[in-house]
Amino acid sequence: MSTAELVVGSVVDPELPMVTLAELGVVRSVRQDGDTVVVTVTPTYSGCPAMDSIRADIRSSLRRAGFTAVDVRTVLAPAWTTDWISESGRRKLAEAGIAPPGPAPRRASGPVPLTLVARPVAVACPRCGSARTELVTAFGATACRELRRCPRCREPFEHMKEI
């Protein structure tokens, strides 16, 4: 890995500071174009309010490391998926009490299927490991997280939704 890649690889997510942007799959590439470091990032959700902070944090980290010419570009396609979160990212999320996402849903051809009754998904409790947990609300503190609870250890916890 180049120095620039190592520097960018150490920048953490502003809303989930226990993981890096690279582990989340938000950083898509880091390359050198002449004297300029070109970093490509992708938003998790369309309305992700942290994108400006993310770009600024990457720029300032590279400048502190001595890279004066930095270009942070946004790509929208392919759309971000939780499948891009690395193994180390998943482990760190779980250690911080956030249940990592399972595999993102695969869609067959045809119209987008409607879900009138949410099918139960197996999300293990990140505190006690119990496999049986309940959904409290599918919308949480940020777009990417839902709130669940564990009947065994009686603790609430967050789960990163598969997308």
Add this chain to the structure above:
Amino acid sequence: MSFDDAYQALTDHDDDARWAYGTGFTDPLAGVPSEVPPEVDAADLASYCLMLGDDALILSHRLQEWVTRAPELEDELALANIALDLLGQARLLLTRAGQVLECSEDDLAFRRDTTDFRNVCLAERADGDFAALIARLFVLVSWRLAAFDRLTGSRDAMLAAIAAKGVKELTYHRDYAAQWVVRLGDGTALSHDRMATAISAVMPATAELFETHPVEERLAATGVAVDPASLRHEFNAVLSEVLTAARLWPVPFAAGTATYPPGRHRGSGGRDGLHTAGLTGVLVEMQSVARAVPGGVW
């Protein structure tokens, strides 16, 4: 950036200004190639992005009005999250329009007048009660999901990318609204009646969603846009599935798979800038700070 002190985190920035509506937010499409595909009329593309962007911007604002007023905290979070997703879609689409019109997303959101907005009138009306909110959200995001799903194959790569991201979000927006339609419709006698009233009230206003505008017609012919008339079948299938489960099918004036009375209802014509007083109400509030403090930063 500090995570220990929220105030410090807000002010602890380097040369990249942020946290202002006017100049701080950087271009959400920063660094994305912005060429308009050959044979595509740039003005039409801008108009089309305004239609889809204004739908999301105005509906997002109406949803934000429910924050602190939703029946439960969980639903407040849900509505705020949906509003944020729609605001994000609006920013991308307004920025795309601004690339053609040579202005910023902020110019388009905060410095246009009522007649410049291209959203459907259904997006701008105020909600009477929670059932009205759910009915309106359900029909608008169902339409939008069907449209975005087709737009993932648009010849405009930017529009296709915005749509592909949006489909993931609109899928759970529609599920949320549909589950509430069923919960209220198949609930108590009171909730059933209020949901039935809300659905009956919203249906006539959906006609506007399926009227093909000349801009949509021209762009659909070049593979950039989707002809909204072609979405009716998919929309009706979703509608009948949800309303049947909610014991609300058939809705009054709907026959079979539902063809709603043709002809314009009062207040239609949002795609041409003909709006109801509802939009004025939204803009007065949404644009008040930007108009009072032009270029303000804090």
